[in-house]
Amino acid sequence: MKLQFNKTIFLILGFFFFSLLMNWALAGFPSFSEINSILFFKPGRSEGLISPYIYSILILLGINVILSVSLTLLNGFCGMFTMGHAGFMAIGAYASSSAMMFLIPEATPLFLKLILGLLIGGGISALIGFLIGISVLRLNGDYLGMVTLGFGEIIRITILNIDAVGGARGMTDIPQMINLFSIMFLVLVVVLFTKRIRDSKYGRTMFAIKENELATRLMGINPTNIKVQTFVISSFLAGLAGACFAHSEGYLSTQTFSFVKSFEIIAMNVIGGLGSISGAIIGGALLTILPEGFRVLQDFTGIDLRMIIYALTITLIMIFLPQGLFGSKKGKVKEFPWLK
Amino acid sequence: MNEFIQHTINGLSLGSIYALVALGYTMVFGVLQLINFAHGDIFMIGSFAGLYFLRFLSPSQPSVGVALLVVLVAMLCSGLLGMTIEKLGYRPMRKAPRINILITAIGISLFLEYGGQLLFGASPQFFPPIMEKTQFHFFGDITLDSNQVIIFFIACGLMAILQFLVFKTQFGRAMRAISHSLETASLIGINVNKIIRITFFIGSALAGAAGVLYGLAYPKIDPLMGLLPGLKAFVAAVLGGIGNITGAVIGAFILGLSETYVAGYISSTYRDALAFVILILVLLIKPAGILGTKKIEKV
């Protein structure tokens, strides 16, 4: 079957160049002498249109959006409510960093290194996701949440006890190879990928399983396959996000990947509206920008009010606006028009 | 052998504290099918309430009577807090999907934790010794702290009172009716809201008592202390069969003992992981727990 030059491929290529352009515009123009500098260029001083601080916030935003969308697949689409998603992020982060620092030979060209790192990070995360997915097949609701919480913590504690990746001190000197271009491109690819899934027979089936697993079974579909596949894809994406995080920050600490992080990702989904891709994006964006806004408050008053306001906001939204910003009540799930 | 007995004593002491917290989880789950994520933090608030009351009292002499008084005050405070959380956080969500309620519970939990940091300061504080500490020695190197004995007996006393309440009173009957079927219970005239409120009060009060006892046993307390013990008590409740009161106690003692054995014989870094491992094993093998029963869904 000949893969014709169809809309999707056109879109992907378009995103590629668009992201490249954005990065240059915002970070300043690089020298065009070698491909590495074009692809990996990051701002040194404030050479571009925005300050390095905002630049790094944008990168973080991208990472959070990928995380949020990855969880939506599991939660909002398939109805599997997990509370250990940060664990997959951690695996991706540490696996990719370890691969890059210990496994991949120095001589490899930069962009190949990055791609390998990301694939390894996502891949190992997907493997663990597969194992966990298989073991929790029979669980749902609160029980699934608690078990995945347990797994998330076990993953974190295990990594904490591996000295080779720094243990309690954290892992440092990770090659920083992620810039705004790569994140933007990845975000757009991930969103497109997820949307495709949603519009496909797989998406329908996932939603069906979420609504009524028994009925799905009686319509001839074995939910097991879909559930495990969703776990694998979701954990791959989370691992990818984790790897991006590692190669953006340059250092890792297991503290980052605790249950609180898992809860943050859940909050992104919930605020945006469960089951909606646009919601996941907005949720991810909001929950990146707002804490930074609170940082100002914190500097002013000297008290860390972020978590309190966070927790309060989530609780209030749950009570008064349970469907989130883009969620559905009785109408169709709301989405950005261009996401259709 | 002596080591084993020592560990057993410590394990029982720890288990009794877990039991008090586990009971709260199980009671609330029984009536509302809700995992009250904030329960561990109510435990923490109880501990601090006890601490501040103690400072306020500033007793000149340590005594068991003072300890009991502190426990009671803490119970009152946490009980009221639990009731408030139920009224403001959970009651409006009675008809909401499970996920939403769980997230609300988590939100409340985090709010209590970080609010606690704000109020009490993030650094740990210390429970002053309020009981005369004597040590009994057996067979050489087995020590039994008088603290441990008192804690154990206070915990057991409270459990006995709960047992009476649940199985021998009108309230208990109503509570058990609701845990079987909320709709039916309300149809036969039970004031469901009132019973749920009281259930929360009692469950939270027990957690508050546990908080004080914990402070007496391990004097260091801080606003984030509720997380781990709360989670472990939850595992204990699940192990025994969530919703089952006797099960919660059994599960708690099993957990307390095994945790102490693991820390003693294997390594203390893995003691916290044990609870998670047990949780996963139980939920994967027999989710109903030791004493739990499977509910058959109508197809």
Place this chain on the structure above:
Amino acid sequence: MVEINKNPIAEFKDMSLAFGGIKANSNVSLSLTPGLMHGLIGPNGAGKSTLFNVLTGIYQPTGGEVFYDGKTIAGLASHDLAKNGIGRTFQNIRLFKELTAIENVMTPLFNVSKTSFTDHLFATKKYAAEEKSFRQKSQELLDLMGIGDLAEVRADALPYGKQRKLEIARALALSPKLLLLDEPAAGLNPTETQELTNLIKKIQHQFGITVLLIEHDMRLVMQICDIIFVLDHGELIAQGKPQEVQDNPKVIEAYLGVAE
């Protein structure tokens, strides 16, 4: 026309199902003749839905055997049976509430899909063609049930009567050979019930399928069923043509409600 065929499409031989001490079904033996409309009646709690659940693989019988298409169904999973031509509806409606009506009907077509993951990923022509044909087939089924104009409405926004019809449309998506309807007329008023009755008869003739129908509405049952089975306390107490069953003293004794 009403002879019991030698090659039943489904057969229960001395089937029993016990949950611990509770006997849901005891020694039930009955066979379903291809192409006929069968009714399953009995007082509440007689074990009718349980029979459905055994036939669709939800419960494994604790005694006796069950056959479908000549082969035993012991150990077969629900999704295998559904893929092999058994379609069913449920007593408490089990629609996919967040999906639209047409998406509900399209969902089971997953089983007959010929596209691969990459087709969906890159939205190829093959994917577009398949989605279109699935949509078409589903629309036809919705039209057949008289709810074609509600195709894009979310399932939980549909009125009760239409939801029941949607469930039937969904059950027909995989072109089943045997259709199990669990109280399809529950909660419908007399007009709606009559409309549904005609519809069920029409479907049966149009597709030539075998139907087994649980119902409490005696008029519906007596009107369209060729054979009726009566359960009481988990046992089969009578079977035969509608008139035979109606006059059967055991049946009358089991429950006093006859024609409304």
